[in-house]
Amino acid sequence: MPMSQIKSLFVTRLYRAALSEQGVAIDANELEASCYSIAEDDEAGQDWCEENGYPGYTSYASLTDLPWRFPIFQDVVTALDKHVAAFAEDLEFDLGDKELKLEDIWINILPPGGVHSSHIHPHSVISGTTYVAMPEGTSALKLEDPRLPMMMAAPTRRKDAREELRSFVYVAPEVGEVLLWESWLRHEVPMNMTDEERISVSFNYAWG
Template structure:
């Protein structure tokens, strides 16, 4: 309620144009992480880094080859990932006869990243994929106080416009204080983060000594012909 000229008015505040950020902990992640950590570090030691201008660190090719060399633990990881994507997505009214139904999902790209001291990822989106995500095998020395960096940074899709137009003002609602800013997410091992592929994101420079190991992926819907 707002006191106004000795009267009260009810203001209904509804944050609009929200961007979904899905965060969940994968079941049995301790066992999955132990196996993935071993496979990824062995791959890093034996294979040159994939050429990627965005990455400071080691990265495997952005394709499906990791499904072969990482094997069973990677397949177990994607079981809950696919389930989450299915639960939170449905066909729109523009899909005749399927509106409200939920599509199936498939992994179209998956790759691993290993970042050591000085590693980072420049800001980028994942064009062409509805859902993108990252799973944390080992967060190294990442901590909530951000002393060692390595956080996942997510950027307001409206860019800096809200702050450029009125840098001395902000909305008087805590849930809207992030307008025009980037959000830093400090992960823990076993967590998976999913977001729309068009959302710009980055990895802050990592200054820890233990390796920061993650698995990135893109998902597309399984569309069947009529």
């Protein structure tokens, strides 16, 4: 009889890298200045945030052409295309004759006290964020085990449980990093407890 064994199944992958790792240099200061410039001029986005009680600013509901407005965003997309292709290869997707293509990209400026509540990104395949300004001690990205709703009778995990067994994982990215995950993975940004704004650029990639 073989010896007992335990292995992991149905793994949830998280991709983390420097945005510049794929050979495309991004000026962090220029990117931050561009985010603020767009936010200042985007009256439709400001109005949407106010009407919907959205903390700070997002261009999600107002602008669809960031790479056209500022060349640095085109550089960001060029880098992201390569990162997403690398992640898709790791996931062993069979894409056939189609590609994963950028669906949308938007700016998030989270003020002190602001939160982005738990959500997923429907109709996309890969989602992610690259980080522009991360004050020391600001919110990490909180990722939720996608099986959690089916664990209603399970005990809670020990506080020192291995990372892959935890119900929630917190990832504290640095400026210039990019994180990618499959779009069905529920995530949130807890309250920004610092006195400075947290700036990120998020995006979705779709198939076909």
